[in-house]
Structures are given as C-alpha cells and as structure tokens.
Amino acid sequence: MKIVLAYSGGLDTSIILAWLKQNYDAEIITFCADIGQEEELDGLKDKALRTGAAKCIIEDLREEFARDFIFPMFQGGAIYEGQYFLGTSIARPLIAKRMVEIARAQSAEAIAHGATGKGNDQVRFELTAAALAPKLKVIAPWRNEKFRKQFPGRAEMIAFANENKIQVEASVSKPYSMDRNLLHISFESGMLEDPWFDASGPEARDMYKLSVSPEDAPGEAEYLELHFESGDCTFVAAGGASSPDPATDGVAGAPPSKMSPLVIMQTLNKLGGKYGIGRVDIVENRFVGMKGRGVYETPGGAILHFAHRQMER
Amino acid sequence: MDREVMQLRDSLIPKYSALIYNGFWFSPEREALQVLVTESQRDITGVVRLKLYKGNMIVAGRKSPKSLYDPKIATMEGEGAEKYDQSDATGFIRLSALRLKVRAARKSLTKK
Numbered sequence: 548m549k550i551v552l553a554y555s556g557g558l559d560t561s562i563i564l565a566w567l568k569q570n571y572d573a574e575i576i577t578f579c580a581d582i583g584q585e586e587e588l589d590g591l592k593d594k595a596l597r598t599g600a601a602k603c604i605i606e607d608l609r610e611e612f613a614r615d616f617i618f619p620m621f622q623g624g625a626i627y628e629g630q631y632f633l634g635t636s637i638a639r640p641l642i643a644k645r646m647v648e649i650a651r652a653q654s655a656e657a658i659a660h661g662a663t664g665k666g667n668d669q670v671r672f673e674l675t676a677a678a679l680a681p682k683l684k685v686i687a688p689w690r691n692e693k694f695r696k697q698f699p700g701r702a703e704m705i706a707f708a709n710e711n712k713i714q715v716e717a718s719v720s721k722p723y724s725m726d727r728n729l730l731h732i733s734f735e736s737g738m739l740e741d742p743w744f745d746a747s748g749p750e751a752r753d754m755y756k757l758s759v760s761p762e763d764a765p766g767e768a769e770y771l772e773l774h775f776e777s778g779d780c781t782f783v784a785a786g787g788a789s790s791p792d793p794a795t796d797g798v799a800g801a802p803p804s805k806m807s808p809l810v811i812m813q814t815l816n817k818l819g820g821k822y823g824i825g826r827v828d829i830v831e832n833r834f835v836g837m838k839g840r841g842v843y844e845t846p847g848g849a850i851l852h853f854a855h856r857q858m859e860r
Numbered sequence: 861m862d863r864e865v866m867q868l869r870d871s872l873i874p875k876y877s878a879l880i881y882n883g884f885w886f887s888p889e890r891e892a893l894q895v896l897v898t899e900s901q902r903d904i905t906g907v908v909r910l911k912l913y914k915g916n917m918i919v920a921g922r923k924s925p926k927s928l929y930d931p932k933i934a935t936m937e938g939e940g941a942e943k944y945d946q947s948d949a950t951g952f953i954r955l956s957a958l959r960l961k962v963r964a965a966r967k968s969l970t971k972k
Contacts, residue, residue: 616885622904623897624869625877633880640885671883678886761915768913770920775908778901822912834882853917854908859861860922860929 548573549655574601583729613808622778634731643675657684664690731845757844761823773854819846
C-alpha cells in the first residue's frame with residue numbers, strides 16, 4: 548500500500564509518518580506544499596527520508612495559491628462572520644487538491660493528514676478529496692481511537708520519537724498553536740482558549756510575527772495606491788508617489804507595470820504589518836458545531852479587502 | 861458597481877464565505893457563485909489611494925475610467941443635468957409612502 552501524507556516535519560506529522568508505516572505496512576510518500584509559511588524547507592526532505600518516508604515531494608505553490616485561490620476569493624469580498632479573512636480555510640483545498648493529484652501520479656491508494664478530529668481542517672481536506680477523487684481513501688490518525696490512546700499527550704509522542712529514533716526539535720512548546728501561510732497567521736488554543744484573555748496586551752506581544760501592534764506603529768501615516776483591473780489588484784505603489792491617472796492615461800487605465808498576485812500579497816503584508824493593520828480577534832462558529840476563539844494576523848488581506856471594496860463603489 | 865448588482869452580491873457574501881469556511885471550495889454551489897462574482901467584477905478597474913496609520917486604513921481617493929459616479933448628477937450646486945429633475949422626487953416619495961400610509965391608517969382604525 549502507498550499513502551501520501553501531508554507532512555510539515557513537525558512533531559505530529561513526524562509521529563504520524565512512523566505510525567502509518569508501522570500500522571498499515573505502507574510505503575509513505577510525504578508531501579509538503581510551500582504556501583508561504585516561511586518555514587525552513589531545506590533539510591525537510593532528508594528528515595522525511597530519515598523518519599522512514601519512501602519519497603518526499605516539496606512544491607512551491609505560492610503563486611497558484613495567490614492567483615487561483617486568494618484573488619478569486621477576495622473578488623467575492625469574502626469575510627466569515629464579519630471578521631475572519633479565511634486564511635486557513637482557503638489554503639486547505641489547494642493542499643488537498645495537490646495531494647490528490649500526487650496520489651494519482653504515484654498510484655497511491657490513500658492520503659493522510661494530521662488535522663485533529665475537533666477542527667474545521669479535517670472537513671476542508673476531506674471534502675476536497677471527495678470532490679476531486681471520490682474513490683481515494685483518507686486516513687486521519689487523530690480520529691483513530693488506537694492512535695489517540697497511544698498518544699494522549701505530547702510526552703508520549705516525544706517518547707515514541709526517541710524510541711523510533713525520530714529527530715524532533717527540542718523546541719519549547721508554545722502556549723498556543725500557529726498556522727501560517729501567504730495570507731495570514733492564525734493563533735488558537737492554549738492561553739487563547741480563555742475569551743477574556745487580552746490578545747492585544749503585553750502578555751501576547753511576542754506571539755505576533757507579521758505585524759506590530761498599532762501602538763508600536765510609526766507616528767507618520769503612509770500613503771499607498773492599489774491598481775485594480777476587473778476586480779484583481781495588479782499593482783501596488785507605496786510612499787506617496789502618485790501614479791498615472793487612468794481617466795487620462797489610456798482607456799484601460801493600465802498601470803506602469805504589473806505585479807503578480809504573489810508579489811502583491813508579499814508587498815501588502817510588509818506594508819500592513821509595519822502599520823499594525825489586519826489583526827483580528829474572534830470567537831467564531833466552527834463547522835463541527837463548537838465555538839472557537841481565533842486570533843489572526845492578515846495585514847495584506849485586510850488592505851486588499853478594504854481597497855477592493857472602495858474600488859467597487 | 862451597479863447598485864442592484866452590489867446589493868445582490870453583498871447578500872451572498874455570508875453564504876459564499878461560509879462555503880469556503882466549511883470546506884466547500886470545490887462544490888457546485890461555490891462554483892456557481894464564483895461565476896456571479898467574476899461577472900460582477902468586469903468593470904472594477906482603477907486606482908484606490910489609502911493612508912495607513914496605526915492600525916487604521918483611511919481612504920484618500922479613488923478614480924476609475926469605468927466609474928458610475930457622475931458628479932453632474934450628484935452635485936448639490938444648481939439644478940445640474942436634465943437627467944435628474946427634483947420635482948420627480950415628489951411622486952417617487954408619494955408612491956414609496958403609499959403602503960406606509962395604508963398601514964398607519966389601519967392601525968389607528970383598530971385602536972378605536
């Protein structure tokens with residue numbers, strides 16, 4: 548049997564890799580998509596192979612993510628429950644789509660993921676698989692009782708890693724969990740599970756990666772211009788330099804040059820982050836029925852959403 | 861963007877967003893909505909100028925060769941274009957108010 552596993556190199560997916568191999572007597576192909584999480588991808592392949600993978604596929608999907616997922620979604624003005632810019636939600640279908648394609652190309656019978664049984668991601672992942680490859684099997688170890696009994700906590704996972712000579716970083720566990728991509732970083736669980744916990748206060752100051760807090764932002768405003776063509780942003784000019792007037796400079800209002808959706812997201816993330824734009828704190832309704840507290844940094848997405856709405860007027 | 865297209869699209873944003881949140885990106889209903897979204901975006905072309913300041917975004921101008929904004933119609937200065945005759949507003953309000961007046965009359969009847 549061949550299984551394609553969504554793999555990050557972290558503790559969970561490393562354990563799952565070894566566990567799948569032992570319990571399914573399978574050949575494991577690990578897949579890691581670069582969707583802008585800015586994690587070290589060098590060395591990931593070696594690590595996967597050392598942990599027991601037969602093959603490790605790493606792909607840069609950032610441009611496709613921006614062009615075919617983020618941009619169409621922002622054309623639709625999407626925002627969940629009035630606050631959340633859907634940064635994690637929109638990434639899952641892309642990862643799952645690529646996994647399905649890889650499973651086909653490698654003649655694998657199943658795909659596997661490390662999403663928990665209590666969250667939205669398992670649903671997003673598996674609905675995509677169902678829509679694109681209805682016959683493909685999906686393995687979700689966290690929904691397997693045997694797996695959960697074997698790994699009731701982090702300590703058991705680390706012990707298992709040591710027994711099986713799986714290299715795991717001796718990183719100090721953070722009091723929250725993170726998911727990062729080109730559109731956002733989401734933070735949840737741990738200290739954030741208390742809805743009264745002030746995520747904008749000093750205790751959470753070091754949690755943020757993409758943005759400064761508004762209090763720490765520069766004292767001077769920055770001007771920027773966003774060019775749009777048929778609902779898509781095509782160019783960003785910062786620093787107050789005025790761009791040509793589309794009303795007078797040709798009918799299409801073509802900007803001097805074009806930026807790719809990926810470059811636009813990167814540019815807006817940097818600018819928004821510097822000025823403390825796009826922090827979101829929400830208690831949201833998860834699809835699986837419970838409410839969850841999420842904190843998000845979406846600097847570029849917040850600017851794009853706002854500017855697009857102004858352009859539609 | 862045309863008012864009715866915008867209001868129709870806006871009414872669908874919660875649905876569209878929930879579909880994405882719930883994992884239905886690759887579904888017939890999301891694909892159908894996307895066709896509507898794409899069609900609505902045809903003339904969304906131009907430049908938006910923003911000011912970023914301490915967590916805030918402030919609009920500092922917008923311009924579009926496809927804009928439906930007509931300062932000749934919108935202006936409060938003078939009579940403006942022949943496209944808008946202020947006396948038309950009297951009938952517009954009278955008809956819009958008709959059902960409100962009927963309702964109010966019915967209310968005062970039942971109170972007696």
